Amino acid sequence: MTAKQETTVLKGAHVIDPANGIDQVTDIMIHEGRIAGVGEHIIADDATVVDLTGKYLSPGWIDMHVHAYGTLGFADPDTVGVYQGVTSFVEAGGPGIGTLDEFFALMTDLETDLYVGPFIRPLGLLGLNFIEGDVRTLGDVPITRWVDTAKQHRDRIRYIKCNAMGDYGPGTLHVTKGLAQILGVPLYMHIGEFQLQTPDPVLAYEAFKIAEKGDMITHIYHGNLGQIIDDEGKIMPVVTDALERGVLFDLGFGGYNFSWDIAEKAFAQGIVPYTISSDLQQFNVIRPVQSLANVLSVMMHLGMPLKQLIECVTVNSAKAISLADRAGDLSVGKPADITVFEIEGGRFELMDCYTQTRTADKRVMPAMTFKNGKRFDADMTRGQAESNWFLQIAEDHIPDATAQLSERQLAFLGKLGTALSETDWELSSAERLDIPKALELQALFHRVREQSDLPLREALRAVYDSFVDNKFTMQIGLFLMRLERPFALSRMAEMAAKRPHLAA
């Protein structure tokens, strides 16, 4: 590489770097992937110069609530990362202690830094929202395993997540809080009910009571049961108490969790998020969430000033999840994680998660991202491609990716099929999921994998690639259970028969 490629000067953008008190037109120099200088009229010999006149530039955005992995995840998570102005994001609850090994094995090739906030349930999020609140799905909390795993992956685990919903009282919130204390990470709680029961007490308010300084509550403007305002539209005292104690409020827009009505009332009373996150997943990327930028546009329309918007996705999120050593500001020496964006004028319909829209006259639109100095031009459409979010089992054809499977992977599929033929399973229903069966299938997968001496990633990919065209991931027990049994067995046998020495 020549020096020219190693040094880049970003010229003429309006830089907003709240942590360093910068809010003016100035230049940024990147050298070898790090911020090398901030100031007016930087001139460097042999540097690549990017003219950003008329654009804004901020530290790379951090989205602390996305679903990149698992039942809600994307085939290509970078589509909602570096391609949409986001340089770091956190998987919010996709895996639990029983599936973190799968998460770590699979989520390795991303351009965007992916952290994780594991779920208290060993399996992680189930993706069936009627039963997410059922305490009987939670299973064990193996403390020793949590401690060992957290020690091994301290750098990637940023919070522990639980859902404050369901009808069994606040016990699970206390359990999760206890675990978070043991591991020394913040507690991250979902509020808002959407299961079939009508719980009493409503756990959202228990969440506000249990949360301590530095703990986080997400979906603060949701419009479901357990809102932060009362029938008269006034902020509930438990909410203001929590805020005064130093509990951090996160937006978590999502597919169910943002109501214009609630947001307008709460915002008018001074309840604003400390961090802005998207909750992007398979089921909301088309609408209403689309991107973190769209969520910023929503907050801008609500009345949040630009500088504060940027704070909420840079320095605040970095502080909330202890990333300030490497992200959230443009100090010299930090990794060159940078988002360049524009404020576009026009007429824009901004949807909430219910039926309300508001018409805005401006919006936030990413232009390019630098991740460790590497440039990505924004592409707001690739996240929306069906291949990125529509997880479909390839029932009528064998996915092309199987052509890359090794002989060992094919042999493994044969053994897995044989082992599976000795047990029985049925697809879940929307109201019922056979968790013990999912765990049994998961254990069976691991047993065959160990016998085959196949690395976890290769074993997982062998299964996914045999059944799905795009690079989706899912907890293996849940994935196997989703397959129709006769079809699964015959496809695995078919794959095993493809082994070269058999074919020859």
Place this chain on the structure above:
Amino acid sequence: MTTMTEHAWQALKGVNAETATFPARASFEGEGIVVFRTKDGYRGTQRACPHMQATMLNGELTANDTMVRCPLHVFTFKLSDGKGVNCAGFRIKVYEVRREGETLYARPAAI
């Protein structure tokens, strides 16, 4: 053919095949259904999405008219048997629908 199945064809109420715009609201044995115009003819589904009860009147045909997608959270169902594609465990009722003049006839799809 009809004698072979449990359900006989029934004329759909509340919809005129000539003047309706599709997807169209109709009623089958007192239950609200939605009739879609597909490449091959017609197909009916239950009115409310089994996820969170959004109306399937806003449903979008996809996969060469073999699936219908609820726009609210993109749960997608096969028109052949009603099974959830990206939402295992969820299922929608589907109806065979045929047309004679102004009248649409329907019966629950044999699955």
